[in-house]
Structure formats: structure tokens, C-alpha cells
Amino acid sequence: MNDNKNIPTLFEWIGDITTFETLFTKFYDKVLKDDLIGGLFEHMSPEHVNHVTHFIAEVFGAGELYSGQDQGSHAKMIGKHIGKMLTEQQRQRWMNLLIQTADEIGLKSDPEFRSAFVGYLEWGTRIAVINSQLTTNPMNEKAPMPTWGWGETKGPYLES
Numbered sequence: 079m080n081d082n083k084n085i086p087t088l089f090e091w092i093g094d095i096t097t098f099e100t101l102f103t104k105f106y107d108k109v110l111k112d113d114l115i116g117g118l119f120e121h122m123s124p125e126h127v128n129h130v131t132h133f134i135a136e137v138f139g140a141g142e143l144y145s146g147q148d149q150g151s152h153a154k155m156i157g158k159h160i161g162k163m164l165t166e167q168q169r170q171r172w173m174n175l176l177i178q179t180a181d182e183i184g185l186k187s188d189p190e191f192r193s194a195f196v197g198y199l200e201w202g203t204r205i206a207v208i209n210s211q212l213t214t215n216p217m218n219e220k221a222p223m224p225t226w227g228w229g230e231t232k233g234p235y236l237e238s
């Protein structure tokens with residue numbers, strides 16, 4: 079159990095925005111070549127990679143990169159998935175490719191961080207699949223951005 083009071087955000091623990099940019103750039107390189115999910119992204123906008131990078135960085139505590147700088151919102155992100163009819167198999171491929179990329183780029187791999195990271199991905203990808211079955215966006219434009227922390231591990235393992 080970690081009783082250190084100076085607990086970094088998940089974003090601080092990852093290190094910096096460049097690490098995040100590398101993660102998602104290499105992830106979408108793989109996604110676009112993938113037989114199961116590549117087709118979903120073949121018409122994605124030039125801003126797509128940056129927007130996803132900024133969205134998740136903001137959720138992890140990086141500040142208002144998506145909601146401020148990119149003029150996005152939680153509702154806008156949800157809206158991008160409406161009607162896409164994503165399947166559980168596609169969700170799992172998306173998850174697996176991202177975790178594979180995280181390992182390849184040497185993203186922090188301590189148990190506490192990976193538990194929080196995968197917890198968020200499980201939550202976010204399942205919400206994307208659920209919303210993708212709808213035809214209209216159920217989310218209010220004023221809904222706050224989600225935030226994600228360390229969960230039950232309560233922080234990285236730090237020697238006290």
C-alpha cells in the first residue's frame with residue numbers, strides 16, 4: 079500500500095506528451111495495417127491521432143489539451159463513435175494493439191501503472207462499443223471530461 083502523499087498523476091508517471099505522441103503514432107501505424115480494424119480508420123482525419131493522444135493525456139491529468147486546445151469535449155469524442163457498430167472482436171484488437179505498442183516503446187510497465195492504464199482502456203473501449211450501436215449521441219455537450227487515476231493500487235510503488 080502506498081501512503082506517500084506526493085502521488086503523481088498517471089500523465090506525470092508516463093513522463094511527457096512526446097511519449098504519448100510516440101505511443102499513438104506507432105499504434106495507428108499498426109491499426110491501419112490491421113485486417114480486422116484497419117478499414118474503420120481508412121478515412122480518419124489528419125488530426126485523428128493528435129486528438130486521441132490529447133484526449134487520453136487529458137484524462138490522465140495533462141491539462142486541457144483536448145477540451146481546450148482542440149476544442150473537443152467528452153460528448154464530441156463519444157459522437158465520433160455513434161453508428162460505427164463496433165464489435166467486441168474489434169474492441170479487443172484495438173486494446174491488444176495498443177498494449178503491444180506500449181510494450182514496444184517501453185512505456186512504464188510497473189504493475190501499479192499498467193493496472194490503472196488497462197483499467198482505463200477496458201472502460202473507455204467498452205463505452206465506445208456501446209455508443210457505437212446507437213444512432214444519436216446520448217451525451218450532453220456540457221458533460222465533463224472523464225478523469226482517471228491509480229485506482230485500488232493508489233499510486234506507483236515508491237520506497238518510503
Ligand code: HEM
Nearest residue numbers: 118121122123126129130133155158168169172202203206
Ligand atoms: C479509450 C478508448 C477510446 C478513445 C479515448 C477514443 C477516442 C477517439 C477520438 C478522440 C476520436 C475522434 C478523433 C478525431 O477527432 O478525428 C475517435 C474516433 C474514432 N474511433 Fe475511437 N476511441 C476509443 C476507442 C475506440 C475503439 C475501441 C474503436 C474501434 C475498435 C474506435 C474507433 C473509432 C473510429 C472508427 C473513429 C472515427 C474515425 C474517423 O474519423 O473516420 N475507437 N476515437
